[in-house]
Amino acid sequence: MGKGKVAAQVAHAAVIGSEIVRKGRASWWRAWLKEGQGKVVLKVKDLIELMCFKSKAEELGLPVAVVEDKGLTQIPPGTVTCIAIGPAPCEKVDELTGKLSLL
Known part of the structure; x- marks a missing residue:
């Protein structure tokens, strides 16, 4: 995905x-x-790995949103592009994601 597409997702x-x-x-x-x-x-x-983090977040009781692209531009319809974990207390999210690198 291009930078603009990533930003939109x-x-x-x-x-x-x-x-x-x-x-x-x-x-x-x-x-x-x-x-x-x-x-x-x-x-x-x-x-x-993305879906593993989704599952772990759900196990911890954290809210998760999954983004699937509509397929109108760069990637096929239904492609999972990213997830959101939270909003939630920082310490709860950090417990799960603290070792990941910044994009």
Whole structure:
């Protein structure tokens, strides 16, 4: 994916994740909003690793949003491009993602 496409996919994840948390864990959402709506973009090596992080996040009770591309530009429809974990308390997310590298 090109840089612009990556940016768009990450933006989709942030918006979807925010809506999931706003509806399901409003106190986490309000805290995130009050604290400046922090976001960190990390990288994994492949889809298998991405989905492992999704599963682990769910096991820890963290909200997860999965972004699947519509296939209108660069990649086939239904391709999973990224996930959002949270918004959630930083220490909970860091417990899972703390060893990943920044994108």
